[in-house]
Amino acid sequence: MPTFVAFDLEFTTWPGAHEGDWSEPGQLREIVQIGAVRLRDDLSVVEEYEALVKPVANPRLSPYFTELTGIGQQDVDREGLPPAEALSDFLRFCEGQAVLSYGNDMVVIGENVGWARARGEDVKSSYLAAHFLNIRPWLNTLAPATARANSGRLWEALGLPRPTAGGAEHSALFDAHSLAAAIRSVCAAGARLPEGCV
Structure with missing residues (x-):
């Protein structure tokens, strides 16, 4: 049965x-949390993926990030995976499928893959083995009430x-479920998923 993935990221951030x-010096969008759901063509959830990731350039989370996401330094220190391991696992989860985000989170995935490889780390799965798609324009067009929502x-x-x-x-897995609920809602109203999703 065909499936596709809806995902969300939380990455390092600071006020402004x-x-x-x-664009400020040292402000890299290092992934701290990945959340994803695999959906059947009937839009039911088949599987979840969630991981905490240890940032490298900015290993200390900003208080702003922690307040926004609820993810504390101890959580990342205790449960966070090295970036290459988390990226490899997530890309394997997505392999051969359409991978939908609400915004350009795929760019952040690409940045983090590039930084890991530049550090000499082995990202075992290919970014190119999945079809990433930003469905925000599609969703905002079909449901204008979503235009101002994260x-x-x-x-x-x-x-x-x-x-x-x-x-x-701002919990990546919760946000992925929220995106999946929005997709189900517009499809139940008669919309068709963008080409290549299933």
């Missing part, structure tokens, strides 16, 4: 970083029940 596009608030913007996944907004 988003508005400045992470991925973790899509369910709320559409008046849907709160996802039952653990966590809350």
Whole structure:
């Protein structure tokens, strides 16, 4: 049965970083958390993926990041995977499938793969073995109420029940479930998934 993946990331950030596009010295978008759900063609969830990742250039999380995401330094120090390991696992989870994000999170994946390889780390799975797609324009066109919402608030913007996944907004797995709920909602109203998704 065909499947596809909806995913979300949490990555290092500081006050004003988003508005400045992470352009200040040392502001790299290092992945700290990956959350994803694998969906069948009937849009039901088959499998989840979640990982914490240890940032390398900025190993100390900013208080701003922790307040935003609820992810503490101890969580990452205790449970975080090395970047190459987490990226390899996630790309293997996505291999051969359409991989949907609400925004250009695939660019952040590419940046982190590049940095890991530049450090001499072995990312065992290929970024090119999956078909990454930003579905934000598609979703915003079909459901204009989503235009001002981040991925973790899509369910709320559409008046849907709160996802039952653990966590809350800015928890990558919760946000992936919120994105999946939004996809189900617009498809239930008659929309078709973008070409190549299933």
